[in-house]
Amino acid sequence: MAVLYIKDQGAVVQKRSERIAVTKGTATLLEIPVTCIENIAVIGNIQVTTQALHMLMDNGIDVSYFTFSGRYLGQTGAEFSRNIFLRFAQYALYNQTDRRLAIARDIVSNKISNQIAMIKRYRWGENDHDWKADIKQLERFRGTLAQKQSANEIMGVEGICSNIYFGAFGAMFHCDFSFHGRNRRPPRDPINVLISLGYTFLTKEVSSALEAESFEMYLGFLHGIKYGRKSLPLDIVEEFRQPVVDRFVISACNKRMMNRYDFEDNGEAIILNEEGFKKFCREFERWLGGAGGTNFRTQIKEQAAMLKNTVLKQKPYKPFRLEEKDRVSGEL
Numbered sequence: 001m002a003v004l005y006i007k008d009q010g011a012v013v014q015k016r017s018e019r020i021a022v023t024k025g026t027a028t029l030l031e032i033p034v035t036c037i038e039n040i041a042v043i044g045n046i047q048v049t050t051q052a053l054h055m056l057m058d059n060g061i062d063v064s065y066f067t068f069s070g071r072y073l074g075q076t077g078a079e080f081s082r083n084i085f086l087r088f089a090q091y092a093l094y095n096q097t098d099r100r101l102a103i104a105r106d107i108v109s110n111k112i113s114n115q116i117a118m119i120k121r122y123r124w125g126e127n128d129h130d131w132k133a134d135i136k137q138l139e140r141f142r143g144t145l146a147q148k149q150s151a152n153e154i155m156g157v158e159g160i161c162s163n164i165y166f167g168a169f170g171a172m173f174h175c176d177f178s179f180h181g182r183n184r185r186p187p188r189d190p191i192n193v194l195i196s197l198g199y200t201f202l203t204k205e206v207s208s209a210l211e212a213e214s215f216e217m218y219l220g221f222l223h224g225i226k227y228g229r230k231s232l233p234l235d236i237v238e239e240f241r242q243p244v245v246d247r248f249v250i251s252a253c254n255k256r257m258m259n260r261y262d263f264e265d266n267g268e269a270i271i272l273n274e275e276g277f278k279k280f281c282r283e284f285e286r287w288l289g290g291a292g293g294t295n296f297r298t299q300i301k302e303q304a305a306m307l308k309n310t311v312l313k314q315k316p317y318k319p320f321r322l323e324e325k326d327r328v329s330g331e332l
Contacts, residue, residue: 003034005281007043007274007280009068015051015161018137034059041204043069048076064204070197071199072204078086083107090216099153099281103317104222104312107238108158110319112142115165117322122172137164151224158238169246175253176260179269186269191249193270194258194280198239198245201284205297206240207233209304236303244296248287250260 004022006013011024020037022030041047043066054229056063062077094100116138119155128138139159148154162180169177179191187193210217211235220231222238252258262276272280288296303320310317 003039004286005041006046009045011046012049013052015055037061062208069156070200072200081285086214087216093311094219095151100221103149104154106234107222107319108154109142109145112138114292115324117324118242119168120324129168131168133162172250173253190263193250202240202244203233203237205300206236209301213304213308243322
């Protein structure tokens with residue numbers, strides 16, 4: 001089934017019999033049977049009619065909403081099963097400080113392991129970035145997690161390691177662009193545009209999987225509690241950042257799937273142009289569906305189910321781990 005990404009500003013999503021149509025003015029841009037749709041992502045000024053929403057909810061299809069710049073706002077979906085027992089167990093686990101911090105440490109330790117795997121998988125030249133020194137630092141900081149006694153201390157280690165990792169990450173690109181560290185809101189270079197949009201779409205996927213299991217979305221084990229923030233998806237996103245988004249961005253750039261003609265400067269930020277956005281959505285959807293060797297959409301749902309067993313049955317939770325395998329440049 002297809003995930004529809006709609007960014008034609010002023011377009012309208014409407015119901016036509018048992019089909020979904022996307023129109024703009026008098027033109028029909030797309031028409032597809034509702035049975036062929038898995039999810040709809042609308043970006044910017046897109047209208048969805050009440051009749052279309054009713055049909056989509058009847059068929060269990062979510063509509064995810066993003067700003068024009070790609071910031072995730074939320075989603076409309078059918079009523080999920082309300083497993084109040086899971087939520088009670090989730091609250092109870094959160095209040096068990098030792099268990100909660102153990103899960104938080106595992107999430108960050110796994111993320112650092114994925115960052116190390118990303119660096120090792122790249123085929124470095126003799127005179128390239130000093131990646132071995134980065135790995136030593138990452139391993140050293142990973143080893144300090146056992147002594148951290150609060151979520152803030154654990155997040156401090158995560159932040160330090162991410163800065164080290166992105167130094168090596170930037171040296172992996174051999175394309176039209178350069179990368180000198182993360183920046184956002186708005187991203188100021190093409191690679192950060194792709195990373196931010198990828199992380200946003202990844203968060204949408206994780207949120208859908210967790211909501212389908214009836215988790216309390218605002219209660220995280222690593223990211224804790226902050227008014228108005230869905231912290232639990234942010235916890236699970238951490239284990240997929242390198243395997244899903246970072247690998248995809250390196251491959252897309254180094255293989256020239258994305259190039260300088262896909263971007264424009266609107267005076268305030270660097271953004272994907274219309275064709276670049278369509279290309280990104282098409283290739284990212286293929287990647288999520290298994291083009292890179294792993295069906296990540298299925299894997300994310302499996303991780304949500306595993307977390308449910310961790311909360312309800314106190315079974316171990318094992319975050320998704322990126323294997324350390326050698327790959328040529330651009331095929332991480």
